[in-house]
Amino acid sequence: MIAFTNTETTNKDYDIIIENEINSESYCLALLQKFSTMPLSHYSNFINHQISLVTNQCGWLINLEEFIHYNEATFKSKTAVLKYNKIFHLIEQKQIEKQSPSIQGIPFCQSKKLINSECDDRYFSFYETKIKVERIENFTEKIIHLTDEIFLYKQAEKYSINIFLKPYDEQCQQLIEHLQTIRKLQNDFEKEQNNNIPNQLPFKKMRINCNLNQFVDIYYQFSRELFVEGRSIIDGSVNDLVAIIVNSYVDKEGKEISPETVKTLLTPSRTDKRPKPHKRIDIDKML
Structure with a gap:
């Protein structure tokens, strides 16, 4: 609600002009x-x-x-x-x-029934936040984004709250807990699968000392670009390659590697995520 007096206005045609009390x-x-x-x-x-x-x-x-x-x-x-x-x-x-610049395809102006609350500089819509989180590939980034949203919501001076929706911060916290539960179940399942493999030699995950996209691109070349007698050098599904990489390596900072990130790098259409030609480790030239 922005209004001006006659002496303050710089645009009499389009400013809201109020001479008395502004309310x-x-x-x-x-x-x-x-x-x-x-x-x-x-x-x-x-x-x-x-x-x-x-x-x-x-x-x-x-x-x-x-x-x-x-x-x-x-x-x-x-x-x-x-x-x-x-x-x-x-x-x-x-x-x-007014399309949201960070989430293409999601309306910037949601229907009132999808907005949890509003403050002076933004609105909080769990509907929109959930869609954005689903499009974030990295698990840690999902959690960080939701945690930031909870903090911003608690700090905001809200002038409108939708009583028909659960509180925004509670919904975000529930989604965090759900994601963490799913992540734990996936890790437990992977450990169980590994334990069921007979005669597997024990090993410690190896550190990758180059950029992750350069390293994963080597596997991409072996599975998509380099062939022996008409067959790719590594013959396996994307999921198999993802499992091998995340179960065998950590990144150059010693952190766990996100399966979602590896899967994206191995997707043929995602050339934008793999290294540029001048930064690529070209295996074909080494053979």
Whole structure:
């Protein structure tokens, strides 16, 4: 809610101007007055100007949508109905334009029912966060992201909380616990599988002293690019290669290697994740 007095404004056409006390009531009246007196052709510029003044652009658009719905009775005349429809068309258009830069394909402006709470500079939607976490490949990064979200939520001064959804921080914490449980089950299963392999020599995981993508790319070359009598030098599935790498090696910092990361590096279409030609360890030239 940003408004100016006549002496403060730098844009009389598109600023909300209030001479008396600035509060929710005076702001809403001034906003209705703007839409009432402003030509339809100026609506788009007006809305663009207003969302440029606020940090939480999504929240402003959602609040505008609810505000116009609530005041639907004021748009009764034929001209007013045109204005009413124009406002909603522009709101929808702006919401489509405002796509989340970090999560392609997820609407930046969620429906109110999917937003857990709102504060001045952002909103918290577990629906959106869960989708983002599912797209993060590294397990540790998933946990860090959720932990950061819990911290930010607890620090935020929230002015709106959706009572029909569980608290945002609780949902994030439950997802952390679920991911950790799944990770433990996977590790236990792998250990059990290893213990069931007869005559396996005991060994300690070896450290990789180059970049992980360079090392995994060697396996990629053996399985996809180098052949002996028409067959790849290493003949196995991606999952087999992932298991061999994560069960046999640690990265150059001595940390466990993420299966998701290795699988991505071994995926033929993910050339962007493998090393550039000048940084590649070219096995073909060594043979």
